[in-house]
Amino acid sequence: MNLMKNNATKTAKKLGLVAVAMFGFGYLMVPIYNVLCEVTGINGKTGQISQSEVKIEDVDPDRLVTVEFDTNVNPNLPWTFKAKKFKQRVRPGEIAEAIFIVKNESTNSVVGQAIPSVAPELASLFFNKTECFCFVNQTLAPGETKEMVVRYVVGSELPEKITTMTLSYTFFKASEDVATKTIIDQKKSIKNNG
Amino acid sequence: MFFNKLKQIIFGITAFSLLIISEAALADYMNVLNLTEGVTPTSKMVYGLHMQILYIVTAIGVVVFSVMCWSIYHHRKSKGAVAEQFHHSTTAEITWTIIPIIILVVMAIPATKALVFMEQTGDAEMTIKVTGYQWKWKYDYLDDDISFFSSMSKDSNDARQLGSGIDPKTIENYLLDVDNRVVLPINTKIRILTTAADVIHDWWVPALGWKRDAIPGFINDNWTYIEEPGVYRGKCAELCGRDHAFMPIVVEAVPKAEYAVWVEEQKTMQLAAAEGAEREWTKDELLEKGKDVYAANCTACHMAEGQGVEGLFPALSGSAIVNNTDASEMIMLILNGKNMMPAFKDILNDADIAAAMTHERNSWGNTVKDVIQPSDVKAMR
Amino acid sequence: MSEAVIHDDHHDHKPSGIGRWLFSTNHKDIGTMYLVFALIMFFVGGAMSMVIRAELFQPGIQYVDPQFYNSMVTVHALVMIFGALMPAGVGLANWMVPLMIGAPDMALPRMNNMSFWILPFAFTLLLSTFFMQGGAPAGGWTMYPPLVLQLGDGFPYLVFAVHFLGISSIMGAINIIATVFNMRAPGMTFMRLPLFVWAWIITAFLLIAAMPVLAGGVTMLLTDKYFGTAFFDAAGGGDPVMFQHIFWFFGHPEVYILVLPSFGVISQIIPTFSRKPLFGYTSMVYATASIAFLSFFVWAHHMFTVGMPLTGELFFMYATMSIAVPTGVKIFNWMATMWRGSMTFETPMLFAIGVLFMFSIGGFSGLMMGITPVDFQYHDTYFIVAHFHYVIVPGIIFGIIGGIYFWLPKWTGNMYDEKLGKLHFWISTISVNVLFFPMHFIGLAGMPRRIPDYSVQFADWNSIISIGGFVFGASQLILVWVVIKCVRGGEKATDQVWEGAHGLEWTLPSPPPFHTFTTPPKVTDATAHS
Structure with missing residues (x-):
């Protein structure tokens, strides 16, 4: 049981990091968008x-x-x-x-x-x-x-x-x-x- | 007991619905069913594509739903159906992956062609610019230096007020009529630029076959080529605030010769308007003009009787700014705007603003009752 | 931890009083709270749509100011999406995922409690804006700048409400993945998982990937309004269209976040009442995963009219059309599951079949508007409103309601009233079509969306639509009545409940004891769901 819990906490922490990274990605979309605009003229x-x-x-x-x-x-x-x-x-x-x-x-x-x-x-x-x-x-x-x-x-x-x-x-x-x-x-x- | 009552209610509602359908002419319903074919090569192409896809999905729907219905009818336990236990078939799965792909490719080819066609804005004979404002449109004929605003007509605007008591059905072209129409020549490739002054709007005339966002700070270009003279009506399609529903578009397509006459007329009118700002106006002239200017530009927020909307738009009736004998604060406010209030310096000329102010300062129990001259406004610009 | 505990109610320690709910870490109780909360919000959002339909019953403005109407449109969407649909899906997952995989509870019970209790808090923030200077959000749930920045005092509340809703659903999603990845009973391999669980794993990944992007977007709105940044302000070198890209990068996966749990539910219901294993289990899993994956590459089809370069428009058109393929695979698999089965039509099955038919209609109109040049006409009209309501109401809500009827006997131990259930289905189905089908017509004929008043040619259809709306709204009270009746008593349900039901959840007593699977069951091919 405890092993299960530990593993679960580990999974949760990893997923939490993914969520934080995706929040960062939201902001990263700004420079990405600007680069895309330069390339495609959006x-x-x-x-x-x-x-x-x-x-x-x-x-x-x-x-x-x-x-x-x-x-x-x-x-x-x-x-x-x-x-x-x-x-x-x-x-x-x-x-x-x-x-x-x-x-x-x-x-x-x-x-x-x-x-x-x-x-x-x-x-x-x-x-x-x-x-x-x-x-x-x-x-x-x-x-x-x-x-x-x-x-x-x-x-x-x-x-x-x-x-x-x-x-x-x-x-x-x-x-x-x-x-x-x-x-x-x-x-x-x-x-x-x- | 309970069921009987429910049945009665359902029956009542069904009967009522049927009554509505039969009472209204069936034609009314039939007229409001499908996309318009429109009057431009683009709109006709789009209509053709729309019908083609509609037929394809309807056919798929008929086949899929028939199979489902057949299965539901025949493979039921009450008919003694015994469940088989198969749970996959590679052939079937490949088939229903491949066939949709083929259908999609068939649909994509004409769609791509249409899109490429619509993007070709080159070789236009004239350019107009459409600017979205909360809540009206401005049109600039860039080649001829003609420029005007177009707002919803007064009768529609009166009828659409909350609790106006006016039946919209008695208004001709309810919510679809404007004070100044966009006049365009037929059989001419016209480039239409869209942009906005405040928030995002969307300029849409269904008969032209497309809509395009009007975005503040950016311009979009499109083109149209109207083949038949006529009046084509449209609306703003992007939510742009309180009166989003009340900024119609009316395009009047006329033969080229007629268009040339209209252009000359407009130029003369704009000259006259510019002169109007120079001369001294009488109070009656100002009051008469002011009423119309107010109805077209101010009632949306400050309401017909200057009472405003509580918590949103301040009342003009009894307002300290309106009743100030020194008009300069009021002029500056109208010219440059404040918060939700747009700046009117580009929207209205000096005579318009002077007239609207005179109207406001003489109405709804306001006490100043003075005359504001166009020259007063000009001095503050 | 002995075998006896599982089937012995007397040793089943249930906390009592309000504390049971406030501090609950029990997946069943939290699941129940989620579902009840979703039902309440369903009626709150529904009440707003009744205001909308009342105003649109006739041309002219009869009841509300246009600004308030816009608030109704905006908050209706936010409440339904974040308050009703998502919590309902999470509620079903909370109840069923541990039971289906043989886990004693969710992996992170305290986080589970927190993610639920954030919800009422977030909605208090959101709904309190109705009483503020400037009113409730009225710029559409899509929150496009610059319009949304014109909102008065309610603006920061809107932003923080969205943040909290995001945090809540991300925590819920993390919990579900942590549970499925770590708490499966021995022998419950991934390819033996019931499809509902698969649907939720994929949904949860979508949530974790998409929600933070929305949070980032609204944070930018906040700093644009109050802290002088210019992400979306052309004057400062920004671009309002960029917000739309960020929003729909979240928004399109969000569509699948809403719909996949419903797909999961009907993937359980259809085999049960066809008495036949699910057809094409493996292709179902892959189709679901590829729909989810593709959903990150189609966002701009929500904004074709902003003016994109030709290459962009073509790319998003092709990508959008390609989603039709895996979606078709799912529909065909469900049909093949029914094919040569031995079907009975209890209420859950009726709702599942309703989803098949009416979701397909929404899919067809979706395909139509994926064609960019034609979308230039469809965009922002009632045709779009018809499309997404066909997807959401008979596609998602019917799936969730079907799930509720399906599992209600398991949850309460009593059979629901089948007659009332069927009545609920038939009235809902008829009225939902009266409500949404004519919207296709008025949309094609040129009625824009999000308007409180329309020109008179649309009057006749709008009256009919409104009548459909009122009947549909009222008929949902039958659901409440059925649930209350079923909780209070009724014919006792067996453990298996449905003749064709297979899977771990049906091996438990009805209702299941407070703590279940404290000793993990052994799963073999024979006892696995598929």
Whole structure:
């Protein structure tokens, strides 16, 4: 009988460890998900590359794709935000530039953070930015208007069936700690990519 | 005794149910049975696939249930059946593993094709963006810079209030009508982006053949190609809070020429609205407009008489903020929102907000009774 | 520890008074408490569904505020899943697993006591939210952010209630595995275990693997709301869809956590009343295990509409369809068990056959919605509501009720009232179909789920559905009456109870003494269940 009990306690302890490990796995799903997103483009997050990584011979001269720029402002942020031009025709492999105009409509200085999202999701795998206002958070003085630049490359490996893609930004109000966290995440993802 | 009573009750309920069925026209039931075939290549493909699978599972069901019934009828002890004692048969087990696999493969092939077809969002001629708000939709025609909100129509909204006393059957298109329809051209490949401002919503028009989540901070893309002009109605399909049931979608598909006219109209209207914010309004104008703005945007929470919902949404009637002679706190609150209250700065223009405020400050026993001008609102933005 | 103890009630020391229940370490008493608790919660959750059906009886809003309606929908699901179905399954396991494997009790009796008593505590937390500022949870039992984060003061209570429910069921699961792995009677090899025990081993592993993931997910919600993390907040670099992935990684195995015990029960009932051994025992075990294994790879079929890449949608579609194969194997095995048997149709058998028919209907609609492109239409409509209610009510609850009728004579020593039992079955079966079958129609025709009011074309069917609902709800009172009547007395049951019953539990007296198998029985092929 006692032997049975001892064995049972051992089994229970092992299973308890499994349960704790699975709790940890729940948290592990967060980085796993982020990696999966980078690999498959699940949530349309975009990649970042440095200027030197762009190779001129990658440019596909015969192909043009349409890139649309969509802008959103979270209701908690008293800003207006628009793309200067709604769409652009670009050659895959070439560095292109888009300008966005943002204005702080309030009487306070406000910090905002733009979050990008690309549709179709698959396109986000081939969408890389060399420079973007979304890499850091933006502080706008009361009533300030700012022109912001995105430089990006649509990879020449972009599948043929994708002819139009949308780069969408949503500006959120950034509380200080959230803003820093985002930057840290960005840096991490740069490292992972690099 | 007990059984007799139960039998009576059961009989009563059955009779009552039959009465309901026979009284209502049978056609009413028959109209509400199946998926719509819809008006796009996607929806027709989906409908075909749906029917195909439905027939397959029905056939499997008929075969399986017949065998079961046959067995239940014949292999019963009361008929003198003697139990055999076999307990496995490799042939049988392999058969009923292989056959379902074959059926599944047969089903998977057209399903894969349909899915690949639905994912092709390229080569669209125009793009619209749908943004879900608690509890209305915003539509942006990205190519033409047209933008408007679409909320449930006033008559439905009045009738759907708790204890309204209005019979929904007397309302045309109850819960299915909106103030501003989404007008789309037919025979045009249209890309539809979905996103949301607050919580997850889901944009669904059955006749188009799909639904897609609208997720705050992310955009999803889909496409549609409407083949027939008409009015197609849909609803939000993802639970998004209290008034999830009350944010309908109405798509009006029109020929291309008609669509071009509509686009021009919209542009003129938006210009006029922008001018409206500049001029001085009379109190009557504001009150009249304010009533409508209030009904479309505020009644959901603050209720028709400004009484609010206890514990959830504050009353406006007698509210200290509403009755403050200095309107700035109220303007800021409406513009930027607070807790459950959404920010209205992107939803309403200056004239709308001024009108709604004037209405609120002059109704339900509120005492300020002053006039708020669009310019007052503009100054606070 | 002598042989005499087993069959001698006089030396059977039963603690008395409330202490017997509060501090109980006896698997039978704890099993009884689980079952009674489940029955109470079944009626609590049922009452909420009656509110839902009353509101939906006619178009327009007649009785409750939409926010309260959403709370009803949400808490109905939480109460039924975590309060009624899971405890009922654990209750049956507590009672029957030791008896079936020839063990004197559960391996860890004190933990057993704790895992039960956490339940009432957790539900007090959950149900107390009805009286708080902001009301009870109203964002659906799926707790999707950002909506769930709008909940008022009740939010932390919801999270902690889920934590406690998780801890309770994980402890219950650990106990069952520890019992089966270590306490089997000599000769009771794994492949001689009754299928109910097998079903529960697999369920228990699913619980241990899935519940902690849910606990992790809701903890993230908690820190997102109160401690400034941004797991699910796009503004901070998070993604609300990630919660759905975490939730359904738990949620799909949860479906099988609920259904496998019911499958286990009917795998006991059908051979008994067919007077024939279970067909394909080995393939049953493997089919159950492979269903459980596959259940970890299909979760995203609950969220096809969030917008996944094509490859993801195809993968989850194929994986989902593949589950139909082992499920089919189980159904066919049960049919083959009945085939050329010598069947009688006492109440447990009626309920088991009810499961075969109606679970299959739920399976068919499940297969339909596994087809991704068509699911874009089905998703979040009443078609889904019809599907999972067919799986849960006539699939799981009928199985559990069948188990209760099956073992009630063993537990109480008295036969239940067969006439009332059959009446219960027939009214339930008819009304459950009136209740859930038309939901397929209105769902296909375009009625979304989780709405307190609908457009008028759905009015006629909704009235019929509501009538079915009221009758079904009321008819469950017959079950209560039968159980009370049976506990109080009735025709004495024999040890074997049913003519075709085989297995260790049927060698014990009815009712079994407080302590059983203090000396382990010897199991041979001849006495083993299969």
